[in-house]
Structures are given as C-alpha cells and as structure tokens.
Amino acid sequence: xxxxxxxxxxxxxxxxxxxxxxxxxxxxxxxxxxxxxxxxxxxxxxxxxxxxxxxxxxxxxxxxxxxxxxxxxxxxxxxxxxxxxxxxxxxxxxxxxxxxxxxxxxxxxxxxxxxxxxxxxxxx
Numbered sequence: 683x684x685x686x687x688x689x690x691x692x693x694x695x696x697x698x699x700x701x702x703x704x705x706x707x708x709x710x711x712x713x714x715x716x717x718x719x720x721x722x723x724x725x726x727x728x729x730x731x732x733x734x735x736x737x738x739x740x741x742x743x744x745x746x747x748x749x750x751x752x753x754x755x756x757x758x759x760x761x762x763x764x765x766x767x768x769x770x771x772x773x774x775x776x777x778x779x780x781x782x783x784x785x786x787x788x789x790x791x792x793x794x795x796x797x798x799x800x801x802x803x804x805x806x
Contacts, residue, residue: 684708684796686777691801694767698805702762704777704798714783716760717794718751720773720803728773732787733760740787745771767805774800 690702704716718730731741731751739751750763760777778794788794 684711684779686779686796686798688775688777688798688801691775691803693804693806696768696805698767699763699765700767700803702764702775702777702801702803704760704762706758706760706779710781711757712781713757713779714781715788715793716753716757716777716779717788718760718762719776719778719791720771721776721800722773727776727791729789729791730775731762732789734783734787738787740789764803767803769805772803772805774802776800 685707687705688702690700694700715732715734717732719727720730721727729742730745733739733751733753748766753760777798779796780788780794
C-alpha cells in the first residue's frame with residue numbers, strides 16, 4: 683500500500699516563495715516517475731513537473747524557470763520549490779507517482795497510479 687502526503691501549502695503574496703513536500707510511504711518506493719499537478723475548481727488538472735528515477739526533470743512552460751522539483755536519495759520525499767509566485771499559481775497542488783516508466787517522462791494523469799490528497803496554495 684502506497685501513501686502520498688503533501689504539505690507546505692499556504693498563502694503568500696505575489697513574488698513570494700513556497701516549498702511543497704510530498705512524503706511517500708509504503709512497501710516499495712522505487713517509483714519510475716513522480717510528478718506534481720495542480721487544479722483550480724472548474725478547470726482541468728494541470729501537469730506541473732515530473733522527476734524520474736534517474737533524477738532528470740521536466741517542467742510545464744507555465745512554471746519553467748520558477749519552480750524546481752527535487753527528491754531525496756531515498757525517494758521518500760519529493761519537493762516542489764516555487765519561486766516568483768503569481769496569482770495564477772493559486773490552486774490545489776497534488777503529487778503523484780507511478781512504477782511504470784516509459785521512454786518519456788510521465789505527464790498525463792493516467793500515467794500516474796498513486797495520488798496524494800493535495801495541499802492548497804493561494805497567491806494574493
């Protein structure tokens with residue numbers, strides 16, 4: 683049984699920073715990919731970033747240069763450092779994980795099997 687728990691959300695002024703954490707627990711944590719998504723009510727869930735088991739990272743254009751995804755060596759915690767936050771970054775942020783990796787980073791919702799409950803980020 684795998685559990686993902688996000689933390690670190692909150693309220694911040696535009697231009698500020700937050701660091702989200704995703705803590706994974708369970709039997710096996712050798713995920714191929716871990717990702718971050720965000721969702722605003724009445725809008726589709728938006729992929730933000732993916733980190734692969736080899737440490738390679740991919741970002742959506744909307745956050746490239748402002749957000750950084752990273753992971754500890756044990757793969758138990760994945761972070762999303764968010765800088766230069768904008769009001770349009772306001773959303774519920776979710777982390778996700780999958781054991782199944784392909785030649786390309788997982789970016790589609792259906793690529794990920796495990797999801798956290800989310801943490802709210804408000805920029806205003």
